[in-house]
Amino acid sequence: MSKSYRLASLSLAIVFAFSWNFGASASAGDPLPSWNDVESKQAIISFVEKVTKPGPNYVPPAERIATFDNDGTILSESPSYVQLAFVIKRVKELAPQHPQWKDKQPFKGVLEGDMKAVADSGEHGVVELVMATHSGMTADEFTSLVENWLANAKHPKTGRPYTEMVYQPMLELLAYLRANDFRTYIVSAGGLEFMRPWTEKIYGIPPEQVIGSSIKTIYEIRDGRPVLERLSEINFLNDKAGKPVAINQYIGKRPIFAAGNSDGDREMLEWTTAGEGPRFGLIVHHTDAQREAAYDRESSIGRLDKALDQAETSGWTVVDMKNDWKVIYPKREKASR
């Protein structure tokens, strides 16, 4: 693993050097320079000051756990999740070996670009697509696949690398929390091993602080060397009520800060903010059709409905992207080719 990670580090470092710069600068002076001086920003800063200063609300660094959803919370999920683009590419690559796919949903829909048919196949269809494209290889081979794909993949609307479609204000928030001795985790429905090759370079979050959905792997000896083989079987779906379960399983501590953007994050915020002492729940509300996308209660991707209601009753902070953020994406300081 370490060799492929080093290769990944090199290529990703070239592509994403700009986002690092931003992450680092966030801790000097105004910790959240891309945020307008609005209620959400004030609430974040007030919370961080409260838990880090001596007093009744002080929280020791070991308990300063912050969990972030990924798609739609740190990274744009519009028009579709980054992992779906990877799935589509893989289905097209593998199609010649599976002639039956051209008559079988959801594969047919992917091959014909009929995303409605794919969506109509439901969770069962998505799981089928993931099984067909993410298994039958070793963990190291999968990591290489993701790295190679990501190095060249472009966002369909902007033409920028997917991993530049990250929210600059959220990078600043991650850096600000870490500067105050928080440990920041990703807790996403996305694939654990799909995210780990790039979260450190893009977000500063190392593999061991990434929690995601996973498929079963087994340990075996192949050609005299041990490998971890990825099976066509779901291990864990890290969504909705699965998120608090996984947080407990991986971290063994209840977060004091959680950020999400959809109903898939509702239970994570509920679990986080139901704990004793100071707690912070944050919802990123996609309100900016011009600079990114506007969607909530009716959206098929990133639906924000029950969680938006609960934000009100539970005192979660709702970030209005259009109003609260000066910029959405990092400025491109360097070309990324």
Add this chain to the structure above:
Amino acid sequence: MSKSYRLASLSLAIVFAFSWNFGASASAGDPLPSWNDVESKQAIISFVEKVTKPGPNYVPPAERIATFDNDGTILSESPSYVQLAFVIKRVKELAPQHPQWKDKQPFKGVLEGDMKAVADSGEHGVVELVMATHSGMTADEFTSLVENWLANAKHPKTGRPYTEMVYQPMLELLAYLRANDFRTYIVSAGGLEFMRPWTEKIYGIPPEQVIGSSIKTIYEIRDGRPVLERLSEINFLNDKAGKPVAINQYIGKRPIFAAGNSDGDREMLEWTTAGEGPRFGLIVHHTDAQREAAYDRESSIGRLDKALDQAETSGWTVVDMKNDWKVIYPKREKASR
């Protein structure tokens, strides 16, 4: 969780203050003062110096992952695992609610002190015992049960608290590795949530660096508050070939150092030492009948057979407890009442 953890910290801090002192002193001067000046000690120090000094074998701190088995590697498992004592206590407590247990193995064996009958029930029997005693409550309630039990439980042979039955040379090794920017993990077949309440106080290993076997939990709202309920269903058995799988699942990096004492750790050491670059595999060999216990190939607990053969062919370092360690357990600086 945080409240119960704080209570735990308080009571455990009183009981185990002595082991902290030892852990801290290990980093000054000789980093492994309880080790004789033997080959195993020299090999450890030579490895740590090699990976931390600039040169071809340098390993960046982020990749300095060290995984330790628990029972028999850091904590005495003789005459039986600490968790088994907890199971026995729980079975006796719960027996009045389960009158059928007095005629049904493995419960009958536990109630009658017939450990051979329990052992004869095999893995299936052990799983049944764990299900009956570790589920049907919330994660927080289970944590409290473990804490309360541990605060009063005494080792049957020595009369000392179980958590004093820890190997002083291994505490020094953990502290030495951490002083050299290693991250130390427990990777044990023991219960994840059985270990987490006390590993930080005893070993300096926080909950998020503990990997163990687990039962399934679900998230639900009870009396208007969210809880994690423990079900009577195995989630993952973290033993043998499960250990590399869990290491990949939790950490996402291959360790460069792994320590175990039985065939249950063989695959973890194999996976660790098959990686590229400098690697270290360590086997604690129980050779000291007088100061602790002597067992290996024929033992029913902590059997060391295939892994002892493989130590030879794979260049793992075998620690001969009788010959290599000046002391087994920490000196009692304070009474622990």
